[in-house]
Amino acid sequence: MTxxxxxxxxxxxxxxSLTVVCPTPEAxxxxxxxxxxxxxxxxxxxxxxxxxxxxxxxxxxxxxxxxVGDDQYVASPSFALVHEYRGRLPMVHMDLYRLAxxxxxxxxxxxxxxxQPSVTVVEWPDRLGSLTPDDRLEICLEHASVEARRIILxxxxxxxxxxxxxxxxxxxxxxxxxxxxxxxxx
Ligand SMILES: Nc1ncnc2c1ncn2[C@@H]1O[C@H](COP(=O)(O)OP(=O)(O)OP(=O)(O)O)[C@@H](O)[C@H]1O
Ligand SMILES: [Mg+2]
Numbered sequence: 001m002t003x004x005x006x007x008x009x010x011x012x013x014x015x016x017s018l019t020v021v022c023p024t025p026e027a028x029x030x031x032x033x034x035x036x037x038x039x040x041x042x043x044x045x046x047x048x049x050x051x052x053x054x055x056x057x058x059x060x061x062x063x064x065x066x067x068v069g070d071d072q073y074v075a076s077p078s079f080a081l082v083h084e085y086r087g088r089l090p091m092v093h094m095d096l097y098r099l100a101x102x103x104x105x106x107x108x109x110x111x112x113x114x115x116q117p118s119v120t121v122v123e124w125p126d127r128l129g130s131l132t133p134d135d136r137l138e139i140c141l142e143h144a145s146v147e148a149r150r151i152i153l154x155x156x157x158x159x160x161x162x163x164x165x166x167x168x169x170x171x172x173x174x175x176x177x178x179x180x181x182x183x184x185x186x
Contacts, residue, residue, distance in 0.1 A: 008148075012168045016161040018153040020171070021144055025057050031151065032061035034170035038163040039066070041089055041117035044133055046125035049141035054149045055123045058141065059093055062121065066091055082110055090118040102129035135159065 008027050010020040022028050035045075045062075047055040063072075066087035081098070085091045092113045099105050105127055114120055114133060125132065138154040155161040 010168070010171050012164075016155045016164055018164050018168055020151045020153075021148055022054075022151060023148045025054070028054070028058050028061045028149075028151075029065070030171060030174045031167075032058060032065045034167040034174070035153075036062055036065035036088075037170055038166050039089060039119045041119070043119050044114065044136040045119070045121045046132070046136055046138050047121060047123050047141065048125060048138060050143075053141040053143065054151075055141060056095075058139070058151070059121050059123070063087060063091055063093070066119065081108060082113060084118070090116070092116065092118045092120040093123075094120065095123040096127035097124045099124075099127045101127060102131045105129075105131060137163070 008020055008022045010018060012018045020031050022031065039045075047058065049055055063085055066085075066089055068085040068087035068091060072085050081094060081096070083093045085093065094110060094113065096105060096110075099108060105111065111131065122128070125138075135157045137160050138156060140152040140154065142150045142152075144150040153164050153167065155164050
């Protein structure tokens with residue numbers, strides 16, 4: 001199914017994956033809202049994409065959608081590795097860029113965060129190597145143009161497939177609400 005909306009265009013494939021093209025950073029908000037709506041304690045979201053792809057920007061929108069207050073600033077945690085936030089659900093934001101591989105990840109002691117009943121968002125998750133948990137949502141962010149980003153949600157496990165279906169339903173509703181809010185003919 002495909003639809004056009006102010007937040008961009010989204011397409012769901014038969015394998016359950018969902019592709020959203022966001023023309024601006026602000027257009028990430030409806031996707032972040034829809035994602036926040038399906039997240040539960042213990043959920044793991046891996047954000048893949050090059051430098052500047054928009055991983056931290058999406059995390060900021062997700063934190064806001066989870067009710068993290070502006071007083072808890074969501075910066076790129078590249079220097080701290082891990083930041084914890086308190087919203088409607090506890091959220092852990094990890095940036096593994098500075099780690100080389102899974103041995104580094106183990107030595108840094110960040111794996112214990114994955115056991116916590118928090119929503120965990122990970123930038124540069126390739127560093128986890130064979131330590132990558134099976135049950136996870138993978139989100140790939142790519143440049144579609146200078147400003148636009150193609151964001152692909154890939155379910156890993158039946159649980160995430162159902163959740164992505166709910167995200168697609170939510171995006172469809174947002175689209176309908178937005179078109180209902182358009183000024184009609186005079
Ligand atoms: N449609 C868009 N979606 C997301 N970000 C966008 C978009 N258009 C422009 N940008 C800009 O691209 C930059 C993305 O930076 P961000 O720090 O989120 O990337 P990152 O993937 O976390 O990079 P890094 O790997 O360095 O941590 C921001 O300056 C953001 O404003
Ligand atoms: Mg980042």
